[in-house]
Amino acid sequence: MLTYKYKDKGTVIHRLSPWSKLGWMASLVLPALFCNHPVYLLLLFLSTIPVVLVAKLSKEWAALMKFSLFLCMLIIVVNALVSQQGSHVLLQAPFSAPVIGNPRITLEGLGWGLGNSLRLLVIISAFTLLIFAIHPDDLMLALAKLKLPYKSLLVSSLSAKFVPILVEDVKLIADVQRSRGLELDKGGRLRKARGYMAIGIPLLSNSLERAAGLAEAMESRGFGSGKRTLYKELKLTQLEVLALIASLLPGGFGLTLHFLGFGGYQYYPVLQQVGFTGKEVILLLLWLLLLNSMLLVALRRARP
Amino acid sequence: MIKIQNLSFRYSGTQKPALRGINLEVGDGEFVLLTGPSGGGKSTLCRCLNGLVPHFYGGEISGKVEVEGLDVLTSSTRQLATRVGMVFQDPENQTVATDVEREIAFGLENLAFPQELMARRIEEALDSVGIAHLRCQPVNELSGGERQKVAIAAVLALHPSILVLDEPTSELDPRGAEEILNLVKRLNDELGLTILLVEHRLDRVVQHVDRVIVLKDGEILSDGSPREVLSELAQGEIGLPPIVRLARGLKARGITFADTPLTVREGRACLSEVLQERKLSPPRPPRYNLEPRSSPKLGAPLIEVKKLHFAYEGEVTVLEDINLQIFEGEFVALMGRNGSGKTTLVKHFNGLLKPTRGEVIVDGLNTRETSVATLARKVGYVFQDPNVHLLAESVEEEIAFTLKNLGFKGEERQRQIEEVLERFDLTRYRSQYPRSLSGGEKQRVAIASILAARPKIVILDEPTRGMDYKIKSELMEFLDEYRRDGRAVILVTQDVELAAEHADRVILLNEGRIVAEGNKREVLSGALLFSPQINRLAQSLRNQGFPQDILTADEVLGLL
Numbered sequence: 001m002l003t004y005k006y007k008d009k010g011t012v013i014h015r016l017s018p019w020s021k022l023g024w025m026a027s028l029v030l031p032a033l034f035c036n037h038p039v040y041l042l043l044l045f046l047s048t049i050p051v052v053l054v055a056k057l058s059k060e061w062a063a064l065m066k067f068s069l070f071l072c073m074l075i076i077v078v079n080a081l082v083s084q085q086g087s088h089v090l091l092q093a094p095f096s097a098p099v100i101g102n103p104r105i106t107l108e109g110l111g112w113g114l115g116n117s118l119r120l121l122v123i124i125s126a127f128t129l130l131i132f133a134i135h136p137d138d139l140m141l142a143l144a145k146l147k148l149p150y151k152s153l154l155v156s157s158l159s160a161k162f163v164p165i166l167v168e169d170v171k172l173i174a175d176v177q178r179s180r181g182l183e184l185d186k187g188g189r190l191r192k193a194r195g196y197m198a199i200g201i202p203l204l205s206n207s208l209e210r211a212a213g214l215a216e217a218m219e220s221r222g223f224g225s226g227k228r229t230l231y232k233e234l235k236l237t238q239l240e241v242l243a244l245i246a247s248l249l250p251g252g253f254g255l256t257l258h259f260l261g262f263g264g265y266q267y268y269p270v271l272q273q274v275g276f277t278g279k280e281v282i283l284l285l286l287w288l289l290l291l292n293s294m295l296l297v298a299l300r301r302a303r304p
Numbered sequence: 305m306i307k308i309q310n311l312s313f314r315y316s317g318t319q320k321p322a323l324r325g326i327n328l329e330v331g332d333g334e335f336v337l338l339t340g341p342s343g344g345g346k347s348t349l350c351r352c353l354n355g356l357v358p359h360f361y362g363g364e365i366s367g368k369v370e371v372e373g374l375d376v377l378t379s380s381t382r383q384l385a386t387r388v389g390m391v392f393q394d395p396e397n398q399t400v401a402t403d404v405e406r407e408i409a410f411g412l413e414n415l416a417f418p419q420e421l422m423a424r425r426i427e428e429a430l431d432s433v434g435i436a437h438l439r440c441q442p443v444n445e446l447s448g449g450e451r452q453k454v455a456i457a458a459v460l461a462l463h464p465s466i467l468v469l470d471e472p473t474s475e476l477d478p479r480g481a482e483e484i485l486n487l488v489k490r491l492n493d494e495l496g497l498t499i500l501l502v503e504h505r506l507d508r509v510v511q512h513v514d515r516v517i518v519l520k521d522g523e524i525l526s527d528g529s530p531r532e533v534l535s536e537l538a539q540g541e542i543g544l545p546p547i548v549r550l551a552r553g554l555k556a557r558g559i560t561f562a563d564t565p566l567t568v569r570e571g572r573a574c575l576s577e578v579l580q581e582r583k584l585s586p587p588r589p590p591r592y593n594l595e596p597r598s599s600p601k602l603g604a605p606l607i608e609v610k611k612l613h614f615a616y617e618g619e620v621t622v623l624e625d626i627n628l629q630i631f632e633g634e635f636v637a638l639m640g641r642n643g644s645g646k647t648t649l650v651k652h653f654n655g656l657l658k659p660t661r662g663e664v665i666v667d668g669l670n671t672r673e674t675s676v677a678t679l680a681r682k683v684g685y686v687f688q689d690p691n692v693h694l695l696a697e698s699v700e701e702e703i704a705f706t707l708k709n710l711g712f713k714g715e716e717r718q719r720q721i722e723e724v725l726e727r728f729d730l731t732r733y734r735s736q737y738p739r740s741l742s743g744g745e746k747q748r749v750a751i752a753s754i755l756a757a758r759p760k761i762v763i764l765d766e767p768t769r770g771m772d773y774k775i776k777s778e779l780m781e782f783l784d785e786y787r788r789d790g791r792a793v794i795l796v797t798q799d800v801e802l803a804a805e806h807a808d809r810v811i812l813l814n815e816g817r818i819v820a821e822g823n824k825r826e827v828l829s830g831a832l833l834f835s836p837q838i839n840r841l842a843q844s845l846r847n848q849g850f851p852q853d854i855l856t857a858d859e860v861l862g863l864l
Contacts, residue, residue, distance in 0.1 A: 005442070006402070006442075007442075008440070135402065135403075136402050137401055137402050137403070137406055154400075158400065161402070161444075164444075165396070169692065172687070172692050173692045175651070175656050175687075176685075176687050176692050176693050177695075178656065178676045178677070178680070179654055179656065179676065179680055179683075179684075179685040179687075180680060180693075180705065180706040180709055180753070180754065181677050181680040181681070181706060181709030181710040181757075182677070182709050183675075183677045183709070197695075198695050198705070201695040202691065202692050202693065202694060202695050205691070205694075205739055206691050206692065209691065210396075210397050213392065213394060213397035213398070214397050214398065214400070215360075216356060216360055216392070217390075217392055217397065217398035217400075218400060218410075219356060219359075219360050219381055220354050220356055220381065220385065220388075220390045221385055221410060221411035221414060221458065221459065221462070222381055222382050222385035222386075222411055222414040222415045222462075223400075223410075223414045224414070225380060225381050225382035225385070225414060225415070226382055226416070227416040228413055228414055228416055229412075229413050229416045229417060229418065229419065229422070230413060230419075231405075231406065231409035231412065231413055231419065231422050231423075231426075232406070232409075233419075
């Protein structure tokens, strides 16, 4: 079973400062949001793979991708059914239904679905690092350095930690109430709602009690009593600064490309021809290099 | 040094004071055990020492609390944190950071220690608790015992001179509990820390402590050396260790000892002396050939487990080749370490889990083909933690919830509610909000809500953890009576003394297999890990003709 938890695998990616990893994610996600061109998106997607491999996260990544593919299917199917704008009809339904009218599936509709699925894959693929390669406490330190208030960060981090506990609580409480004869899948809406209340109420009360217990424990260790220091501070070595710059460059470059008019793509009414000028190919190759530059910097770190 | 003068406290929103006129002085380096019935004010007293009462919990306070010369009422938690370290009951609710090292650092950070000093303090704390090897481990992947050690290390890093532990072992298995108590003892010995420990199970700690204080209804009922307190207090106020009960039983027959024995070792010496001086003769014949105490006639099998294998989807096997029958009229104890598969096994009895292979037949129904709701009429299941159980606005509605689900209607339902309220001494709480009751009372409401439907089989998963002696023995008496007319009680427990006293049959699980099963005398006597105090005593008196399968103090008294 996949648990959505950070595990230190000791790779060069894990040892990289959280800022570089956050920067790298931003560098992928922002251009992915702006660019429509499937080749651009593919380029972004492919450039996440070496980083994932070096971080030894292929299993976790595969599990996320499996889940995302399901979402992609949904996007493709719904869009194909709903969007009526394309001009190459592949399939025409012999009936007409309210709201969606007389559905037809067009080549362009499918293309749009595929293109946007790719965008989703880029974003989720980039988030693999956030979930599995940034120590949650380091993430907190990194954000604190960006002048976000420590207390709010701690609260978010603690709430995130409560999620797996909540999930377990739900399972346990459902078991308890079923053992008391509660049937969750029977009866009308009202009865079902009442059934879920039987799980919701103990869940909520328990969480409140947990929170109060934690607050008490924190208070008795002097939390919030005044000035505070940090045990581990994130220090930016020369290499880290280099990695941070390397992580931000492809984002800047990608956005520049976008604002210079590159990376646009028309799906409707007819799929635009894919063709690149020599200049654009060179720019894309340069971008590909930049996208991998953080990894190249990280790999220069001497083995311990 | 702790000085408490005439301390009273009432939580805001309650009528009854939690503490009344407490006067107490605890010297440096003393090891004090704080015990007494639940709801007696132990936790409140602990929280008065580091200022959680009244700074965190509001209320009305009077009197004076002084810790290391600081007045708690006027001092800040920051000042108090370096004097009093506090460890709580639930290890899950007291960790803040993700890994061990940072968890220990948390308190130091809060008090603005410089980094080099922090590093040194963390090193010391890790070493003094013996968890240096866990330094980089994520806290939530540790066992309960290890997490409690982390919690102790985290407060030790602040160099307190007083360590307060509020039931630190109640969420742990016996092995984890013993490790924590030994650690506390060592800290007291080697570092000279003053210790204030809250604990229900006296047999675990009484030999380590200098002083026992019993709190009841917010007042000090008794205060003195363990021997004094244990020989003067009535059984029922606190749960006396079996050895002490034996000594007091002998005393009632005119055989007194200079010192009340507290440990198996002392008990052995005393009893051996008694036998040698022929004040009492060993029983003849020496073989204690006893059937389970007044065992009722066993009826038809209620539960049949045949070749049960179980694994959670895609994971390793949890239960392997379990074959087992449970009969009408039986009281069965299911024992084993944490993670041995006890809970997984009993979840098969009401269909919450279905066998991967093999089958489970409950009162003629195959669980594979029967819904949990249908089985719930036959099998009542009380889970360990009453907090996951309680959902209603009042105790009465809580009980009605189960009955409604199971299709009880009108007058019959009301009659059953009244009966069970009466039986569990809950009538006076009937319209109260169940979650506002004390721990033991909540557990009673949970049990009552299950037993109201009078199921043929009742399963209780560790119902007595953290329960005080009185509530525990009342519950056991009730269960003993309950199983008599053709019902069965299955008790999942790690409490050997409890099983020795109340069960007929013991099933011992290890790593998902049944490793021992049979009459409690066969299973519990002579075992190294799972044998009760009195049996360990008897084993060492073999040469004096003492029966080897004796389990409880009452049995010894009955024989001599």
